[in-house]
Amino acid sequence: MGQDYYAVLELGRGASDGDIKEAYRVLALRNHPLKCKEPWAPERFRQLAEAYDVLSDPRKKGVYDKFGEEGLKGGVPLEFGTENSWSDGYVFHNNPYKVFKDFFGGDNPFAEFFTKDGSEPNMAFGGLRGRGARKQDPPIERELYLALEDLFYGCTKKIKISRRVMNEDGQSTSIRDKILTIDVQPGWKQGTRITFEKEGDQGPNIIPADITFVVHEKPHPRFKRAGDDLIYVATIPLVKALVGCAVAVRTLDGRLLNIPVNDVVHPAYCKVVPTEGMPLPQAPARRGDLVIRFDVVFPKQLTPHKKKLLKMALLG
Known part of the structure; x- marks a missing residue:
């Protein structure tokens, strides 16, 4: 048996377009991963987006009401056309944040959270402060091995890191390289820590972790x-x-x-x-x-x- 999109939105089969929109508005805000920190929230948020994506579109809703999820996704015979002609099956794009953003448009109450640099969110929207506040990922520590000569003279070290960064859409991410520059000062000792703030992975619902390099001295022959x-x-x-x-x-x-x-x-x-x-x-x-x-x-x-x-x- 296929998925019941009406049940996902907590609606009956006779729900109107207005009912569908209101149900998605309330449930998407309540179950958004930035507000709800339960482990099941991301999957529930995705299900709501898929259900709304189908039921808010008259053509997809018509196929679903008649043939169910199997017919919607597997394709159905075309009413008019050549023999054995079938419609293309529906595939959800699997980006619930796009559905959410398209629904709320410029009035999106979560707009402050989708910062490209991953900085602290603005907690202006009621109910998000406290439980819904984003927490920063724990610091990432990396070892920086330096020769005794490097610590004697001082030097500049360039280290390439790969991290996940926000794309222009404010929702999806991609992996990109970045060069971090460390100016080693003469006399630094084992255990010296150099921290680059918020240079860890970015995401729509996280504050990037700090990256800390910890100095380790290489053994010296003399x-x-x-x-x-x-x-x-x-x-x-x-x-x-x-x-x-x-x-x-x-x-x-x-x-x-x-x-x-x-x-x-x-x-x-x-x-x-x-x-x-x-x-x-x-x-x-x-x-x-x-x-x-x-x-x-x-x-x-x-x-x-x-x-x-x-x-x-x-x-x-």
Whole structure:
């Protein structure tokens, strides 16, 4: 059995054109997804639009009244024409918002909601405030991986996103690409958040989500970051740990530092080189420190003679 369009509009079969229009007006406003937040509202809104689309058109209504939904959609024999000639079947365009907009025209009480940029709706229409108010989609987070050099110098990153945007009709949407530009500032740290407001998917009944990029530092072959400082691990043999040495460090900006180490390098020892670390985010002209830690390589074996010499040198 086919769909009963009269029952959808809560009407009897003898309903007049005026009854059909009034029923659609009341029910479409009551069940519009912007006002009714029940999960079944979009489907109910679509059914109302299809029922009104059929019953408000004299030709479609005439076929439906005589042959039902099956005849309307499957086609019926033409009363006048060649043998085996059938009418084209009815297909609903499946855009209930178009039916709604065409019905209300310039007096559409929901016109304020169909903003192309997805901004906050104007809650001027009575009954829409509160329960019917649109809520913004939750924020979208994306990871932004940056090299330590990017965070040292600063840079500009252009990121292409694909999102759903409103079309000119104010109801349908399409997928389009957009380039977002991030100006990375010297000294930004892991966890820095960059938010682009309302750059998420648009729609006639949603406020687009904010898109937030969260900075993640890529591993570096020479340095590890600790706040505003840079940690460098120098591998030296035991003899240099005891008698002193110079450590060569290539900086992020390409300079070669030769740092003298005259102290005895014990397990907890580190050498601090001031102002050779990362730029400070609040004052990029200032920098943190370079902290050199040591991995001391012990000999795998010693000859008896070397042991004797070491004992004499260390024990006196």
